Every structure is written in C-alpha cells, then in structure tokens.
Amino acid sequence: MSDIDLHDLSRCYGRVFTGCELVVPGVNRTYRLAAGGDLSYLRLYRPVGRSLTDIAFELRLLRQVRTTPGIDVARPIRTVDGLDCAEVAFGGVSRTACLFHALEGRPITDAPEDVALFGAALAKLHAAMAGIDGGGARPLDAGALCLRAAISLTRIPGSEAARRAVGRCRAEILGDPAAHDLPSGNCHGDARTANAVVRDRTVGFFDFDDCGYGPYLLDLGTAARHFAAGDPSRTGALVAALLRGYDGERSLSSAERHALSHYVKLAEVRSLLFLAEFCLLADGLWPRVLDRATKLLERGLTI
Numbered sequence: 001m002s003d004i005d006l007h008d009l010s011r012c013y014g015r016v017f018t019g020c021e022l023v024v025p026g027v028n029r030t031y032r033l034a035a036g037g038d039l040s041y042l043r044l045y046r047p048v049g050r051s052l053t054d055i056a057f058e059l060r061l062l063r064q065v066r067t068t069p070g071i072d073v074a075r076p077i078r079t080v081d082g083l084d085c086a087e088v089a090f091g092g093v094s095r096t097a098c099l100f101h102a103l104e105g106r107p108i109t110d111a112p113e114d115v116a117l118f119g120a121a122l123a124k125l126h127a128a129m130a131g132i133d134g135g136g137a138r139p140l141d142a143g144a145l146c147l148r149a150a151i152s153l154t155r156i157p158g159s160e161a162a163r164r165a166v167g168r169c170r171a172e173i174l175g176d177p178a179a180h181d182l183p184s185g186n187c188h189g190d191a192r193t194a195n196a197v198v199r200d201r202t203v204g205f206f207d208f209d210d211c212g213y214g215p216y217l218l219d220l221g222t223a224a225r226h227f228a229a230g231d232p233s234r235t236g237a238l239v240a241a242l243l244r245g246y247d248g249e250r251s252l253s254s255a256e257r258h259a260l261s262h263y264v265k266l267a268e269v270r271s272l273l274f275l276a277e278f279c280l281l282a283d284g285l286w287p288r289v290l291d292r293a294t295k296l297l298e299r300g301l302t303i
Contacts, residue, residue, distance in 0.1 A: 002031075003022075003090065003091075004020065004031065004042075004044075004088055004089070004090055005088075005089060006018075006020055006033075008088075009033075009042070009086070009088065010035075011080075012079050012080065012086045013077065013079055013086070013099055014079075014080040015035040015038075015040075016035055016036070017033045017035050018034055018035065018036070019033065019034030020032070020033055020034075023041075026279065027279065028043055028044065028045060028046050028209055029043070029044040029090070030043045030044075031044075032102075033099075038102075039102040040077060040099050040100060040101060040102055041099070041100045041102060041206075042088075042097055042098070042099050042100075043097060043098055043100065044088060044090055044095040044096075044097045045095065045096045045097065045098070045209075046278055047093070048278070049277055049278055050209075052096070053135075053137050054137055054138055055084075055085065055096060055098070056084065056137075057134045057137035057138055057211070058208050058209065058211050059076045059084045059085075059098065060132065060134075061129060061132055061134070061186060061208065061211055062074070062075050062076055062100075062208060064132045065125075065128045065129050065132070066127075066128040066129075067128075068124050068125075068127070068128045070120070070124055070201065070202055070203065071121045071124045071125050071128060071203055071204070071205065072103060072202055072203070072204040072205070073103075073125075073204065073205050074100040074101055074102070074103050074204065074205070074206035074207075075100065075101050076098050076099065076100055076101075077098075077099040077100065077101060084098065085097060085098050086099070100206065103197050103199075103204035103206055104197070104199050104204075105197030105198050105199035105202075105203075105204055106197060106199070107193075107194075107197060108193040108194075108196055108198055108203070109193075110193070110227075110230075110234070110238060112238065112240075112241035113241070114193075114198070115193070115227075115238050115241040115242050115245065116242070116244050116245035116248075117198065117201065117203060117245060118193050118196060118198075118203060118223070118242065118245065119223075119241065119242040119243060119244065119245025119246035119247075119248075120245035120246060120248055120249050121203030121205070121245075122188075122219055122220070122223070122245075122246055123245075123246045123247075123248075123249035123250040124249055125188065125205055126185055126186070126187070126216050126219070126250065127249070127250065129185065129186035129187075130185045130186065131185075132186055134186065134212075137213075138189075138211060138212030138213060139212060139213055139214065140187060140189070140212040140213060140214030140215075140218055141214065142170075142173045142174075142179070142214075142215075142262070142263075142266050143170055143173065143174050145266065145270055146166055146167070146169055146170035146173070146266070146269050147170065148273060149166050149269045149270070149272050149273035150163050150166045150167055150170075152272075152273055152276035153166070153272060153276050155276065156290070158286065158287060158290060159286075159290055161290070161294050162272065162290045162293055162297075165293070165294045165297035166269050166272070166297065168297070168298075169262070169265045169266065169269055169297050172262060172265075173259075173262045173266065176258075176259065176262065178254075178255040178259045179255075179259040179262050182215040182216070182217055182253075182255060182256055182259060183215065183216050183253065183256065184213065184214055184216065185213065185216060186211065186212075186213055187211060187212060187213070187215075187218045187219045188205060188210075188211055188219050189208065189209070189210030189211040189212055189218070189219070189222075190207060190208075190209065190210045190222060191205075191219035191222050191223050192222060192223055192226050193223065193226070194226075195207045210270075215263070216250075216256075217256055217259060217260055217262075217263040218266070218267075220242065220243070220246060220260060220263065221260060221262075221264045221266055221267045222263075222267040222270075223242055224239045224242060224260065224263075224264045224267075224303060225265075225267035225268055225271075225296075227239050227242070228296065228301065228303075229268075229292070229296065243257075243260075257303075261301040261302070261303045264301055264303060265297050265301065268293050268297055269297070271293070272289075272290075272293050
C-alpha cells in the first residue's frame, strides 16, 4: 500500500500509475512509479533547506543540459498543466514533488574501467552544463560550506574534535593559492558512482538535488572521497582511473591536481553538513560518523 495518493498523482501527470515503491526513504523521499510498462521516479523534496529557487535551478539545469554522446541525465516531466512541480500530500502536509524519467542501465562497479568511464562522463557532463544560467542560485563556496558545517555541528553532542577538523580543513583550502580561481561551472553536487548507471557505454546521471555552481573539483572530490573511505589498498588505483577518464575529456591543470585532496576533504565536510542539518541519526550512530569524518579530515591525503 502506498503512502501517497496515486489517483491524484495520475490525474496530475496524465498517467495511470499502477505501482509505487519507496526506493529512498529519509528527507528526500523517492518513489519508483509504474504506469503500464513505463517507469519514472517521484521525489518529494525536503520541507526545509531547499527553496523553490533552488529546485527551479535544478530542473532548469536538467532541461537545458546539452545532448552529448556518452552521457544522459534523468530529465524532469511536467504536469498536465505544464508545471515543473506538483504538490503531493504526505504525512498530513503538502510537499513539493517532481517526476523524473527513469534511466535504463546497470550500476557502475568499482572496476577501474568502469571508474574511468564514469570520470570521462563526468567531464562531458560538466561541458554539457556549462553556461546554463542559475541566476546566482546554489553557489558552492568551499569556505562558506565549511563554516556552515562547523556551526551546524554545534548542535551535535561530542562533535568538538570534528568541528576542529572542519576548521582546519577550511583554513587549508583558504590558505592554499592552488585552491583559488579553479575552473568552475555547474556541478552535479553529489557525483558518486551510486548516482549513475551505464548502458552501452553511455553513463546516465541522476539525483541532482545538491547541484550548484562551483569548482569542478567539487564533483571529482566527491567521487574520490568515496574511494578514500573504502578499501585503502584500492584507493590509489580507483582515484587514478577516475582522473584518467576525466583528463581524457578535459585536461586537469596542475593546480587542480594539487588541490584535489582539499576537495576530497570538503566532500566529507559536506556530508557532515547534510547529516547535521537534515537527518535524525540514532544517538549510537553519531559517534561513529564523527570519528570516521575526523580521521579522514586529519589524514594527510595523497591523491
């Protein structure tokens, strides 16, 4: 049984939805919907921390991203009234929601050839999104993000060491000349291999909820951070494959290569920020999350 009204949703989108499965719980609930043989995904945007301006920027970005061989994106579907979003009743309140086309493909593995393909596709995505005007929405400024994370963590008991580590991360980025004036543009915002699929060597990207404007290293650092948090014996090879793929489409500058370790740490800071602002973790989980983040932020990363 669905916790959203499929009849109202069908009327809103002019489709007959016959199946509904919750695939992502939490603050941004996401459902897989079936209408005959067609699949689509419905996201209920979190009720706080995501303005209508931010949502409009995400959807404009996805509508205007240029068609490019080797990549695809999950494009939004308008309502029968031509609106980008719908209002969906959930838990007794109205939530802003958007329907997206489903992307076909298999998950991207951690095999170096898959990671290199993902890196190349990420560079193509950056080029395909270049020049799309966000109207100043969602600036992804490293210093501001670190400061916001440190403030948000003050509400979490036992976060003192993590806050100090975040402060050092901010000082390192701001104090390193190589981390300034980097190539920038529209970014995916959460560019992990888990947010993409591949089919016939075409990589399809989805979940642009954290998109914004900033250095392209934000996306590369996010992908590399997930490798750095995994098996240490494989981190170097996987990051090398990621960079090899990306560099084959857009040459990375020496400054970008030097500054990448800062942006791996920034990805950890952004994860802490999201958890502190929007997620209710069980008391027993926070110590583990904070300890893991502090250790990564205090490591001397060689990327």
